[in-house]
Amino acid sequence: MEIYCSQLGMMIGLSYCMSMNDGLPCRNSIDCWRERLDIVAFLKAKYSGEELNKVFSGLPKTKLDRIMEMIYPKNVKGEK
DSSP states (O other), rough: OEEEETTTTEEEEHHHHTBTTBBBHHHHTHHHHHHTSSHHHHHHHHHOOOHHHHSSSSSOOOHHHHHHHHSSTTTTTTOO
């Protein structure tokens, strides 16, 4: 099963949406998948409450934040 991802601009599968955030789901997964399956029940069955809080609590990153993280990754070898 695939849907169009507005962040990536292409078709992607559920498996990508559920692991793209360091092994956790995308914070947009509920909005994207709710028309196709009971996504809330799926998430509760697959992830712990702590994992879901990590994903869905707090403010989302801005586009600029995401771009800066791609340009300047945190774990670059040689950094002090």
